[in-house]
Amino acid sequence: MKKGEDTRVRIITAAAALLDEHGYHGTGINAVLASAGAPRGSLYFHFPDGKDAIVSAALFAVGAQLSDHMEQAFAVAATPAEALDAVFGFFRSRLIETGYRCGCPISTVSLEVSGSGSPVADTCAQIYNQWQMQISQHLQYVAVLTPAAARHLAVVLLSLIEGALLLSRSQRSTAALDAAQTHAVALLSLPIPH
Amino acid sequence: MKKGEDTRVRIITAAAALLDEHGYHGTGINAVLASAGAPRGSLYFHFPDGKDAIVSAALFAVGAQLSDHMEQAFAVAATPAEALDAVFGFFRSRLIETGYRCGCPISTVSLEVSGSGSPVADTCAQIYNQWQMQISQHLQYVAVLTPAAARHLAVVLLSLIEGALLLSRSQRSTAALDAAQTHAVALLSLPIPH
Amino acid sequence: MKKGEDTRVRIITAAAALLDEHGYHGTGINAVLASAGAPRGSLYFHFPDGKDAIVSAALFAVGAQLSDHMEQAFAVAATPAEALDAVFGFFRSRLIETGYRCGCPISTVSLEVSGSGSPVADTCAQIYNQWQMQISQHLQYVAVLTPAAARHLAVVLLSLIEGALLLSRSQRSTAALDAAQTHAVALLSLPIPH
Amino acid sequence: MKKGEDTRVRIITAAAALLDEHGYHGTGINAVLASAGAPRGSLYFHFPDGKDAIVSAALFAVGAQLSDHMEQAFAVAATPAEALDAVFGFFRSRLIETGYRCGCPISTVSLEVSGSGSPVADTCAQIYNQWQMQISQHLQYVAVLTPAAARHLAVVLLSLIEGALLLSRSQRSTAALDAAQTHAVALLSLPIPH
DNA sequence: ACTATCGGGACCTCCCGTTGAT
DNA sequence: ATCAACGGGAGGTCCCGATAGT
Numbered sequence: 043m044k045k046g047e048d049t050r051v052r053i054i055t056a057a058a059a060l061l062d063e064h065g066y067h068g069t070g071i072n073a074v075l076a077s078a079g080a081p082r083g084s085l086y087f088h089f090p091d092g093k094d095a096i097v098s099a100a101l102f103a104v105g106a107q108l109s110d111h112m113e114q115a116f117a118v119a120a121t122p123a124e125a126l127d128a129v130f131g132f133f134r135s136r137l138i139e140t141g142y143r144c145g146c147p148i149s150t151v152s153l154e155v156s157g158s159g160s161p162v163a164d165t166c167a168q169i170y171n172q173w174q175m176q177i178s179q180h181l182q183y184v185a186v187l188t189p190a191a192a193r194h195l196a197v198v199l200l201s202l203i204e205g206a207l208l209l210s211r212s213q214r215s216t217a218a219l220d221a222a223q224t225h226a227v228a229l230l231s232l233p234i235p236h
Numbered sequence: 237m238k239k240g241e242d243t244r245v246r247i248i249t250a251a252a253a254l255l256d257e258h259g260y261h262g263t264g265i266n267a268v269l270a271s272a273g274a275p276r277g278s279l280y281f282h283f284p285d286g287k288d289a290i291v292s293a294a295l296f297a298v299g300a301q302l303s304d305h306m307e308q309a310f311a312v313a314a315t316p317a318e319a320l321d322a323v324f325g326f327f328r329s330r331l332i333e334t335g336y337r338c339g340c341p342i343s344t345v346s347l348e349v350s351g352s353g354s355p356v357a358d359t360c361a362q363i364y365n366q367w368q369m370q371i372s373q374h375l376q377y378v379a380v381l382t383p384a385a386a387r388h389l390a391v392v393l394l395s396l397i398e399g400a401l402l403l404s405r406s407q408r409s410t411a412a413l414d415a416a417q418t419h420a421v422a423l424l425s426l427p428i429p430h
Numbered sequence: 431m432k433k434g435e436d437t438r439v440r441i442i443t444a445a446a447a448l449l450d451e452h453g454y455h456g457t458g459i460n461a462v463l464a465s466a467g468a469p470r471g472s473l474y475f476h477f478p479d480g481k482d483a484i485v486s487a488a489l490f491a492v493g494a495q496l497s498d499h500m501e502q503a504f505a506v507a508a509t510p511a512e513a514l515d516a517v518f519g520f521f522r523s524r525l526i527e528t529g530y531r532c533g534c535p536i537s538t539v540s541l542e543v544s545g546s547g548s549p550v551a552d553t554c555a556q557i558y559n560q561w562q563m564q565i566s567q568h569l570q571y572v573a574v575l576t577p578a579a580a581r582h583l584a585v586v587l588l589s590l591i592e593g594a595l596l597l598s599r600s601q602r603s604t605a606a607l608d609a610a611q612t613h614a615v616a617l618l619s620l621p622i623p624h
Numbered sequence: 625m626k627k628g629e630d631t632r633v634r635i636i637t638a639a640a641a642l643l644d645e646h647g648y649h650g651t652g653i654n655a656v657l658a659s660a661g662a663p664r665g666s667l668y669f670h671f672p673d674g675k676d677a678i679v680s681a682a683l684f685a686v687g688a689q690l691s692d693h694m695e696q697a698f699a700v701a702a703t704p705a706e707a708l709d710a711v712f713g714f715f716r717s718r719l720i721e722t723g724y725r726c727g728c729p730i731s732t733v734s735l736e737v738s739g740s741g742s743p744v745a746d747t748c749a750q751i752y753n754q755w756q757m758q759i760s761q762h763l764q765y766v767a768v769l770t771p772a773a774a775r776h777l778a779v780v781l782l783s784l785i786e787g788a789l790l791l792s793r794s795q796r797s798t799a800a801l802d803a804a805q806t807h808a809v810a811l812l813s814l815p816i817p818h
Numbered sequence: 819a820c821t822a823t824c825g826g827g828a829c830c831t832c833c834c835g836t837t838g839a840t
Numbered sequence: 841a842t843c844a845a846c847g848g849g850a851g852g853t854c855c856c857g858a859t860a861g862t
Contacts, residue, residue: 239824460830474831582806586807596735674857
């Protein structure tokens with residue numbers, strides 16, 4: 043039981059890292075197993091539904107992990123701008139530490155499977171929705187916005203982060219992320235009327 | 237001579253469409269050939285360097301096409317906000333017409349190959365750079381910004397668009413793109429001090 | 431377990447026969463699989479290192495098999511000439527039974543890959559070395575030769591056999607093999623001073 | 625006319641070299657064209673019957689070239705042993721100069737196609753026959769042998785050379801060729817009674 | 819005598835999922 | 841929970857030959 047659970051976690055962790063780097067189609071099950079040091083036979087015990095089940099589990103795991111990070115940043119931060127700095131800082135570290143190989147761990151897979159009818163597409167949408175709602179609720183609470191304005195701002199901020207991570211990875215530079223951060227912080231300090 | 241060029245164009249066009257939908261690893265050479273109605277032998281005559289050469293050519297083609305669209309939008313538009321509306325409108329149409337299967341035709345491939353050392357990664361970076369410079373120069377000219385401010389704003393706008401397209405595809409809704417557009421237009425009408 | 435080993439043997443046997451007939455580049459993996467009645471998936475389970483691994487295994491197998499034949503011939507034979515007759519007879523039967531399609535099962539592959547840096551080249555060299563040493567030791571023992579003389583004679587005999595098999599296959603006649611045998615037997619009965 | 629003939633010769637020369645190194649199936653037409661610097665289109669003008677025609681022409685060319693070498697060696701040599709030394713010396717130089725990549729330029733192809741019904745198989749057989757007859761006639765003339773004895777000895781010598789070249793290439797050493805030469809020279813100096 | 823293009827088949831490799839036996 | 845083995849399909853690359861137009 044304990045050992046099995048451990049194997050499961052190792053598979054998910056390995057899968058998440060590889061998915062971030064190479065995406066859905068670029069991540070083979072063999073590579074996941076090799077990276078996790080797990081035997082092939084046990085894979086379909088833990089994930090009877092195959093690759094999609096592994097991918098969904100891995101994405102949900104990193105999604106929740108990032109959610110926790112944000113929650114913690116929100117709890118610690120004195121102002122919304124500080125919370126934003128923490129989130130941007132987290133991704134900036136990831137970019138640099140991994141040599142611009144890892145950005146948002148959902149985005150690549152999300153783009154690959156969107157519109158394919160794959161269950162993984164739902165998984166990605168759910169995770170993005172959750173992040174969006176989380177940011178929205180935080181903004182509503184600390185920035186004294188109406189629910190609609192908070193939702194709007196959350197979408198804008200999430201788009202900005204995702205787009206900046208995409209550009210930063212491509213250009214192998216944090217410039218885009220830096221610009222996005224500057225802009226986002228200014229945005230929260232001096233909100234544009236919506 | 238004419239016929240060969242036609243085949244080449246058909247291959248590139250087919251590849252671009254498939255890459256947008258399914259990404260690099262999700263787009264097989266066979267699928268490209270079938271979609272283009274071209275035989276295998278022709279392919280390696282036109283692209284002796286294989287898949288990466290096809291992908292790069294396809295991305296450069298759509299990159300230039302989008303660049304032309306933007307240039308035209310910039311030329312026609314009376315204000316920067318109008319130009320933005322045209323660009324957002326273009327992508328909104330793409331999303332809806334393809335059932336949210338196509339967004340930014342570069343993003344998926346870019347994320348998949350970034351950090352892989354593939355020549356395709358360079359291609360993507362070049363295209364993003366070109367778009368960024370194009371937007372930047374337009375802003376500098378029509379919005380009376382310093383070069384640095386224009387560059388900054390261009391990165392922010394491009395990030396916003398890319399991120400919004402990503403979220404819109406995932407959520408199968410133009411909500412994110414709409415929010416980003418509203419925000420972007422407001423941004424240009426009432427520029428935040430940088 | 432037993433079944434797996436059986437499949438492995440079937441693959442090796444089929445590969446050895448095809449390699450003898452058509453050589454390295456003329457023997458396709460598909461042909462091996464069809465001849466062995468094995469599915470593709472099994473092949474890369476048993477030989478994860480691909481074609482070269484299969485080829486090396488097949489050559490080592492036939493090399494050892496021929497080595498055993500020689501050993502047995504040496505053990506049974508009353509004189510070196512009788513042993514030689516057995517060896518030549520073995521190859522003569524092979525030639526005739528296969529319609530001059532199979533001769534030395536190593537030679538074709540050896541020539542194809544020699545100087546290519548392929549691991550198969552090492553395999554071939556090892557097998558030839560082993561045969562050479564085996565013949566040399568037998569000669570040293572039964573013909574009362576110095577080690578150096580035995581080695582020298584072994585190389586000459588092996589060259590003679592290999593060359594005669596080559597010519598016999600090409601000319602679709604055992605004439606060359608017959609002449610080589612006559613000469614070799616005479617050689618052992620009345621050794622030329624070295 | 626002149627230019628065409630030159631292209632033809634360049635193709636044949638390039639093909640002969642590649643065939644010696646890599647054999648029939650290992651030598652692609654594209655590689656031949658690239659090595660010869662010839663355009664693809666002109667190939668089927670010079671050799672309408674395709675690859676086999678090129679291969680046969682290349683083999684006949686090197687076969688004749690070697691035949692001339694031998695003839696010259698025979699003409700110059702004072703004794704049969706000297707002639708042999710010249711022939712062995714020629715092949716030894718080839719081995720060393722090409723890093724053991726080239727030996728007998730016929731053998732690899734001959735083994736690959738023997739028993740395949742290919743016209744190339746006939747080509748190889750013809751060349752070997754010609755060499756054999758040439759050696760035989762020389763022996764008959766200078767060594768005062770009966771026609772039958774000369775034929776017999778020629779086959780033995782040719783087998784010895786071919787086998788020794790095969791082993792030398794495989795073992796990346798001239799040891800086998802040296803031993804064969806020593807033996808062959810001794811053979812001619814002190815002929816075994818046949 | 820050569821160019822540019824077509825045409826499809828074969829190559830080796832790797833994929834993901836399944837099975838029955840422990 | 842894991843293992844050995846199967847099963848066949850798809851991946852990208854390269855092959856040789858053909859063709860229409862000079």
